[in-house]
C-alpha cells in the first residue's frame with residue numbers, strides 16, 4: 001500500500017501513563033495504526049499489547065516503518081535516538097526538556113531536514129501566537145510560572161530539599177532561565193521547554209521559568225504565561241499578554257488531566273508540516 005493511502009503508522013516509545021493513553025487512542029482511531037510500542041522494561045507491556053506490536057530493541061525501530069515516532073518515556077531518548085528517528089520519520093518529542101542541552105537541540109534541529117520535529121504544547125497556552133511574535137522578532141520577554149501542590153513535584157537536588165521543607169505556606173523552588181531548571185525538574189517543566197522552543201528568538205537562556213510549591217493547591221495545577229512585546233514609541237507602553245491555565249488535578253499527580261487530551265491532540269496534529277521544528 002502506498003504511504004498516501006495507508007493509515008499513518010505511529011511508533012510509541014515509552015509505555016507509562018502517557019504511552020498507555022496514546023496507544024489506546026491509536027487503537028481506537030480510524031486514521032492511525034500502531035507501528036510499534038517500546039518500553040525499557042517489557043514485562044508489563046507483554047500483558048497489555050499484542051506481541052506483534054512490541055519492539056524489543058529500539059535500535060531496530062526503522063524496520064517497523066513508522067511515519068511518526070512519539071517519545072513519552074524520558075528525555076534521554078532524544079539524546080540517544082532523536083537524530084536517527086528523524087532520518088526515517090516525523091518525531092514528536094514528548095519530553096522536550098531534553099532540548100535544554102544545547103548540543104541535543106542543535107543536533108535535532110539539523111537532523112529535521114527530511115522530516116518534522118514536533119513539540120507538543122502540553123500545558124503551554126498560546127504557543128503559536130508566541131511563535132509568530134518570535135518569528136517577527138517582536139517577542140521581548142516570556143515568563144512561565146507553574147504552581148502545584150508539593151506532592152506533584154518530582155524535582156531533584158536543591159529543588160528537592162526546598163520542596164521537602166514546604167509545610168503550610170508556598171515556597172518558590174526556582175526562578176530563573178528555563179535552561180537550568182530542565183535538568184532539576186525534567187518531569188515538571190516540559191511546558192517551559194515548549195515555551196523556550198516557541199520563543200526561539202529568546203530560547204532556553206532568556207525565557208524565564210518560575211516553579212512554586214503551594215500546599216493550598218490540592219485540586220489544580222496552575223500555569224501562568226506572561227508575554228511582553230514591543231514598546232509603543234509614542235505611549236511608551238509595552239504590549240503584554242497574561243494567561244492563567246487552571247487545570248484540575250488530583251494531589252500527587254505530575255500531569256493534569258487536560259494535559260493528556262492536549263498530548264493526544266498534539267499527536268494527531270503532528271503531520272504534514274514538512275521538515276523543521278513545529279509546535280503541535
Ligand SMILES: NC(=O)c1ccc[n+]([C@@H]2O[C@H](COP(=O)([O-])OP(=O)(O)OC[C@H]3O[C@@H](n4cnc5c(N)ncnc54)[C@H](O)[C@@H]3O)[C@@H](O)[C@H]2O)c1
Pocket residue numbers: 014015016017018019039040041071072073074075076077093094095096120121122123186187188190191255259263
Ligand atoms: N510534554 C508534556 O506536556 C508532557 C506531559 C506529561 C509528561 N511528559 C513527559 O513524558 C514522559 C512520560 O510521562 P508519563 O507520565 O507517561 O511517565 P511514566 O513515569 O508514567 O512513564 C515513563 C515510562 O518511560 C520509562 N522510562 C523511564 N525512564 C526511562 C529511561 N531512562 N529510558 C527509557 N525509558 C524510561 C518507564 O519505564 C515508563 O514506562 C516523561 O518524560 C514526562 O516528563 C510530557
